[in-house]
Each structure stands twice: as C-alpha cells, then as structure tokens.
Amino acid sequence: MIRYAVLGSGSSGNSFLFSTDNESLLIDAGFSLASIKRRAKEANLKLDNLKGVCLTHLHPDHCRGAGVIARKMGVPIYLNHPIIEQNLYEFTALNIPKHLISSFTVAQNFNVGLFNIKPFAISHDFPHSVGFSIEIKNRVFTILTDTGYIEETVYDYLEASDVLFIEANYDEKMLKEGPYPPFLKRRIAGKEGHLSNCDAIKAINKCNIEKISRLYFCHLSKTNNNSKLLEETCLRDLKAEVTTTVCEHGSTYNGKIGAL
Numbered sequence: 001m002i003r004y005a006v007l008g009s010g011s012s013g014n015s016f017l018f019s020t021d022n023e024s025l026l027i028d029a030g031f032s033l034a035s036i037k038r039r040a041k042e043a044n045l046k047l048d049n050l051k052g053v054c055l056t057h058l059h060p061d062h063c064r065g066a067g068v069i070a071r072k073m074g075v076p077i078y079l080n081h082p083i084i085e086q087n088l089y090e091f092t093a094l095n096i097p098k099h100l101i102s103s104f105t106v107a108q109n110f111n112v113g114l115f116n117i118k119p120f121a122i123s124h125d126f127p128h129s130v131g132f133s134i135e136i137k138n139r140v141f142t143i144l145t146d147t148g149y150i151e152e153t154v155y156d157y158l159e160a161s162d163v164l165f166i167e168a169n170y171d172e173k174m175l176k177e178g179p180y181p182p183f184l185k186r187r188i189a190g191k192e193g194h195l196s197n198c199d200a201i202k203a204i205n206k207c208n209i210e211k212i213s214r215l216y217f218c219h220l221s222k223t224n225n226n227s228k229l230l231e232e233t234c235l236r237d238l239k240a241e242v243t244t245t246v247c248e249h250g251s252t253y254n255g256k257i258g259a260l
Contacts, residue, residue, distance in 0.1 A: 002139055003256045005043035006165065007036060009145075009218040010249035014062050016143060016165065018134060019045050023113040026053040027132055027143055029065040033072060036065055043254035047073070051113035052102070054078040056122075057129035057146060058090035067094035078102045078112065080119065080128040088127070106130060120157055122147035125192040133157045137259030140211075141165070145219045148193035150203050159207050162257060166203065168217040168246075169194035170224035171233075178224050188224070197225065197233050205239045214255060215244045222249045 007015040013030035017040055024047065029036060040047050053075060055063050070077050077096050081103040084091060104110045106128075109118045114137075119130040124146045131144040131154065142157050144150070145167035158164060175185055175196075187193050195203070200217060209215075217230060227246045234244060247253055 001256055001258055002136055003045055003254065004141065004163065005040065005045055005252060005254040006216060006218060006247050007031070007039040007043065007252055008250050009247045010220055010222065011061055012222075012250050013064065014145065014219065015039070015065075017043065017045055017047075018115065018136065018141060019049075020114065020136065022049060023115070024050050025112055025115045025134070026050060026069075027134070028056055028062040029053050029069055030061040030063065031065050033065050033068045036069070039252050042252050045254070050075050051115070052076045052078055054104075054112065054117060054119075054132060056131065056143070057124060057126040058083065058088065058094075059126050059146070062146070063090070063094060067096050070096045070100045074100065076100045076102045076112075078104055078110070080130055081105050082128045086127075090126075118157070120154055121151070122154070123149040123151070123192050125187065131157070133160065139163070139257055139260060147195060148189075149191040150195075150199075155203075155207055158203065159209060159211070161209075161212050163214045163216070163255070164209075164212050165216045165218050166200050167195045167219040168197045168200040168225070168230055169219050170196050170221050171226075171229055172196050172198060174229075175224040180223070194219070197230050198237070201233065201237050205237075207240075209240050209242060212240075212242050213257065215240075215242045216253070217244070217246045220247065220249050
C-alpha cells in the first residue's frame with residue numbers, strides 16, 4: 001500500500017508526503033519542520049523513514065523548511081541543477097549542508113530510495129521551476145503547481161498519472177475584481193504565474209485520463225478563489241468522471257492506493 005498526503009497547499013505553504021511501509025519522500029517543504037511533523041501526524045504518516053526532499057522551486061511557500069530538515073534530520077535536499085550551479089540567493093539562504101545537497105536534471109529520471117522521479121520544466125517566475133512525476137511500485141503521482149502555462153509535453157505526465165495534483169489558484173472574475181494591485185494581477189494571470197480554475201479544468205478535459213483514479217485541485221488562493229466556487233465550476237465544466245478533491249487553503253488531506 002502507498003500512502004500519501006497533501007500536508008498543506010496554498011500561499012501559506014506547500015508540501016506533499018508519499019510513504020510506503022519502509023520509506024517516505026517529501027515534495028516541497030513550505031512549512032516549518034515542526035508544522036510538517038504535526039501535519040504528517042494528522043495524516044497518520046511518519047517522517048522517521050524520510051529519504052529525501054525534492055523542491056519544485058525556491059519561493060518560500062515551497063522551500064521554507066528545507067534547510068532545517070536537512071540540518072536536523074540529515075536528509076538530502078534535491079534541487080534542479082542550474083539553481084545550485086548559479087548559486088541563487090534563495091538557495092544559499094537555506095543553508096543546506098554541502099554533503100546533503102543533491103542535484104537533478106530536467107527530463108532525466110533519478111531515484112530517491114525506492115521512488116523513481118522525473119522532473120519536468122514548468123512556466124513560473126522563479127527560474128528553473130519544475131513539476132514532478134513520481135513512480136513507486138508501478139503507481140505514478142504527478143504534481144503540477146505554480147505554472148502559468150502547460151507545455152504540450154507536460155500532458156504526457158498528466159495522462160500517465162494514477163493520482164494527479166494540479167493547481168487551481170484563482171477564479172478569473174475574483175482576481176479581476178479583487179483587491180490586488182494591477183501588476184500583481186498581471187503576474188498571477190500571466191504565462192509565468194498560476195493556473196486559474198478554468199485553466200486547470202481545461203487541462204484535465206484535454207487529457208486522456210482513463211488511468212487517473214484520484215484528482216486533487218491544489219494551491220487555491222485565499223483572496224482570489226474559494227473551494228465552493230471551484231467545486232461548482234467542476235460540476236459544470238469538468239468532463240472527466242474521476243474522484244475529485246478540492247484542497248482548502250492550508251488544510252491536510254490524505255489518501256492511499258494499492259501497489260501494482
């Protein structure tokens with residue numbers, strides 16, 4: 001059995017935990033270590049057997065706890081190679097011990113314990129941002145958040161998923177009429193920003209998702225979206241018949257799926 005959890009999703013912090021009986025993997029660490037431990041406990045998962053932390057990018061809501069996890073737990077942190085090579089400020093600020101820094105290359109598989117991971121490029125305003133497709137015991141989990149645009153090649157990863165986590169950050173009308181200044185609205189809605197509810201649903205509708213058993217909408221904005229509105233939009237526009245969860249900002253959700 002493979003167990004997993006959305007430990008939290010949204011601008012306050014993002015983290016996903018995947019676990020077998022013997023090993024676990026963290027994708028993003030946008031909370032403090034104490035909060036990640038508490039959230040994992042709420043999801044009935046443990047961090048004792050954590051093999052690594054893979055980071056999609058280095059905005060604080062995705063990497064805040066990574067350095068502390070590395071220093072206190074001795075766990076390696078995996079980052080896209082150009083982030084390390086260019087010695088970006090956000091990277092150095094995490095203060096990850098050198099021997100616990102590991103790199104990966106976009107579109108090339110790498111292993112963290114039993115987890116086989118393929119990173120793919122996404123379109124976000126932090127350089128070298130990625131999404132992840134994670135295979136364990138012949139099950140595939142894909143995480144696609146913090147992207148303003150979906151490249152055609154990314155659809156292959158979506159369609160290969162058993163469980164898909166996709167961003168639905170904002171409702172277009174709420175963003176347009178909301179309190180954010182014009183420059184921030186343009187950033188969010190731009191090609192290096194975030195996916196709207198409609199963008200996410202259109203992406204799912206475009207896919208052949210016969211394999212997908214569970215779909216999670218993540219990274220909802222507290223200001224420019226709400227779960228009820230997204231659920232109503234799904235009922236109206238989502239063509240696929242798939243079990244769907246809309247993740248409330250900051251809440252924890254867990255699930256499990258049998259190995260093949």
